[in-house]
Amino acid sequence: MLKGLSLAVEPGEFLAITGPSGNGKSTLLNMITGIDRPTSGDVLVSGSTVNEMSENQLAAWRGENIGIIFQFFQLLPALSLEQNVQMPMEFAGKYSRKERRERARYLLDLVELGDQAHKLPGMVSGGQQQRAAIARALANDPPLLVADEPTGNLDSKTAETIFELFLKLVDQGKTLLMVTHDVNLVERIPRIVEIRDGIIYCDSIAAPDVFTSSPVELQPAENAR
Secondary structure, eight states, X not given: OOOSOOOOBOTTOEEEEEOSTTSSHHHHHHHHHTSSOOSBSOOEETTEEGGGSOHHHHHHHHHHHEEEEXXXXXXXXXXXXXXXXXXXXXXXXXXXXXXXXXHHHHHHHHTTOGGXXXXXXXXXXXXXXHHHHHHHHTTTOOSEEEEESTTTTSOHHHHHHHXXXXXXXXXXXXXXXXXXXXXXXXXXXXXXXXXXXXXXXXXXXXXXXXXXXXXXXXXXXXBOO
């Protein structure tokens, strides 16, 4: 449960959300993505009041504005990596069939999986599945990425590869919010928000020149369940 939480994230920030398990980190991400709704207050993302949208409006809005990266990848096992990456484009009705294939291949190349595009998720490693999940999150070129423990099930070397990819995405203008317990990664992220007992226990920020611009603004609810 979140209690009277108020948070603003600037365009182009890379923000780590930390704190003990069960204290509200994932709930915060769910508020931002519209999966959960606040009991009071508002969730504002790039000028849109997320908690006032219908489910159909939310689905369309997510497809355009947010890429979600899960700890357990959430790839559809019966579809190839390329087909998994194409799915968000199909749901959003973006691009022609040929353009979807081309963009999926481009994104898999971006995460160094171009030669694995035809394989099913179960045929590649956990790290490769996570990179495919990142490619899927980028399918519709959203300005905001949210990641819930994206390196939690990966070895340290693979986690470093994923983190370096995140740094590149932020450098290109993406806004990225990442829930993580990995201390080695947290200390390299420009801004750290620690949540304890549903409130912001600590909010530390680095010098402004580490941030880049991005066309998204985000301000989660003041009070949320």
